[in-house]
Amino acid sequence: MSVNLPQLRAFLAVVDAGGFSAAAAELGMSQSAVSHAVASLERELAAPLLVRAVPARTTALGERVLPHARRAVSAARSVARIAAEAGGAMTGIVRLAATPTVCQGMVPGLLRHWREEQPRVTVRVFEGDSAEVATWLDDGTADAAILIDPPSGPGVLLATDHYRALLPRDHPLAGEPCVDIRDLEDDQFLISPNGCEARIRTIHGLAGLRFDPTHRVRDLATLISMVQAGIGVTVLSEVSRSLIPPDLVLLPLEPRTSRRLVLTGPSARPWHPAIRALAESAAGHPARTA
Template sequence: MTVNFPQLRAFLAVVDAGGFSAAADELGLSQSAVSHAVASLERELAAPLLIRSGPVRTTALGERVLPYARSALSAVRAVTELAEDAGTVAGTVRLASTPTVCQGLVPGLLRHWRESCPRVTVRVFEGDSAEVARWLDDGTADAAVLIDPPPGPGVQLALDGYRVLLPRDHPLAGEPVVDIGDLADDPLLISPNGCEDRIRALHRLAGLRFGPAHRVRDLATLISMVQAGIGVTVLSEVSRSLVPPDLVLLPVEPQTARRLVLSGPRDRPWHPAVRPLAESAAARTPS
């Protein structure tokens, strides 16, 4: 059996792009060349990897092959880029993060990296916390901004404290700090992702019952509902740049925070350009 780099690259491109035509555009090849590469891989494995009728999707075997293909390509890409220019940091790094961090923290990082590591291209992928961790594990992403990861390699970018979001005409909007207990009569709006666990813990620390009135996935919708006076919510400090002028983001008691950590994968070598990015980010982060 002979499985090669072009075969794996074509297979992954079809999966990631959602079809053969889009994969061909991504790779700069003809559609027939991509189809031939995937078909030759399937012949080597003696089984189909893709279901071609309707939207292209993986077979059961294709789903099992996927993480190994990603790891193999990641390793080949890393070795190739090291060999091409051993003395200069260069290449493309795929960075995954959650929407809030992507909007509130990542733009500043990208601007910083453009100046400090000009030969590194960073492509950003946005997903929820579980998706981000999975992408880093299976090789879809080369690096990620993780929320409260276990001890290990990585650079802490921020200790991201939680804040209460209120309309400017709310009775507590002028307070320097808001006790969560003072909002017991306000309908609570939350986003059902990693933040929900933090907000639940905040109520537990205060000895309060946790009973959200609405669960809203999209952050923009959540903010719009606070603007409309439907309720209040708790957001992290990194969300501050997204807060419109008719709302205020105030410190909340009891205090709680999350760690935002830039890291590469835990179980395989990092892409050559990830560590310089992490070191550059560490130099930028206040101690």
């Protein structure tokens, strides 16, 4: 039998949050990654731990496993803290820059993780578009950044972030396991003119479609509200999943494409000492599997 900490963390998050979607938001993971972690734990134990209901609840076995899982995760955190104290824990303030989608969909989970793993490091977040984030990292406004598809170099891959179709739940294609962007050609298409537009344009090109959005909306919340109102459909990345209200669905999209989200420091000057500690900590964070 091989039970690991990510499985136990996912199980605890579902119990505490009351469901897989809420647990995914709490952990900074995709819902499918949480489901996979819990299912793999159940396979190892050869029995279900959760009743898949709303809210999710433990089975009799799950109730017995729960206190042991809490102790195991707590012990792992204690070991990490002891090691940090023995080696001289990092301290200081790190200014982290990221795009709005990453800030809203991924950064909260990272901040919670860092607060537990690096309690003496204070992370301050700066939100900007892709060009602003890169500029801030270059000119010293930010000490670190989560960059989208950066050139190869030092850094930690946080997630391979796939693109998805965002549709109203009553859309004719909302029940499909996957949506081909060609099937959305008759829908009004909405777009947020930021770093994602080039990639969404590429998806259209791969499908042989002309990229001709009906509306361009800068604010992500406004874009989501317009889809809710039935004004049109759009394409968002998987990291946005925690922001999607229940009357919308985020579905796999064809042609398939993705982007890399990488935590890194500046390329032209030494990194703040605490950045390396944050990067090493983030390397084991569940967001990497999103």
